[in-house]
Amino acid sequence: MVQTVVCKKDGCSGNEFHIVTEDNQLKLTCKDCGNTYYYDVSYYEFVMLSSCKKCNNDTFKIFNNLEKQGIYAKCTKCGYPPEKVFIDDEGIQVTYEAKLMQDIKQLMYKIDQRICNLEMKVDGLEKGQELLEESLAYINRYMSE
């Protein structure tokens, strides 16, 4: 079930918020009355920035997916999510694209390693085969003498 987050202040019921990520928490500020709300977002590997990815607008509707325990935001003007950044292994902020590139590079490296291992195994098999043939040749010679 997805719930739209609505301001709980008496007489407000605003559903548009400014967002800021602070210490693994998403801070929502009601656009109408300025009331603030905090949501734990430490389970996300990325950080939501305060403005829309597409149109730079800074007010969002906030949705809470109760089953998946996920909170997400959509721009009130264009419906896009806010800009996201990832924190890489060294604690450095990188863009989504840079993070993707990093993941792809790591994947390529792993594939490379596997191919390398396979080649070594094939190499080992060939050597084994050679050794076997040599031994057989030796035995044959020994038997015929």
Ligand SMILES: [Zn+2]
């Ligand atoms: Zn409000």
Ligand SMILES: [Zn+2]
């Ligand atoms: Zn937008």
